[in-house]
Amino acid sequence: MTRLTMNQLRAQIVEMLEEPVTIGEDDNLIDVGLDSMRAMNLAMRWEEAGVPLDFTDLAEAPTLRELWTMLDARQP
Template identity: 65%
Template sequence: MTDAPVTLEKLRADIAAMLEEAPAAIGDDDNLMDFGLDSMRAMNLLLQWEEEGVPLDFGDIAETPTLSGLWALVQARQQGASS
């Protein structure tokens, strides 16, 4: 677990790397499933983020399959963890 908060740019970069896309190609409101984020890739990202102190689960990605949706969840959970 790291002490540094996860940023929107890091989320975008992690997702882009998993999908073999340029980070700039992924817009905040693009559906990540349309980019090829399948369940196996999503689980790998979730494990990576959990190790970095961001507790998300597969339901979070299924319900909010956009970068902006995930970012809102990450922000809320990071703020809750620091309170």
């Protein structure tokens, strides 16, 4: 797996939302439309790519910056 960048992470989240939105690093992902089902799908995608991240982790990292920090630290 190629290491994911913050911009790729942002693009994956926007793609999951299925509507064009701009996500700032400190925006709450729930506020921009990332509901629990979409968050679980993203967590499964990252888990399959070798990044141990689950739904609980997403709940603990509600902003793009917090999620990126967590995800980046866990990438192989």
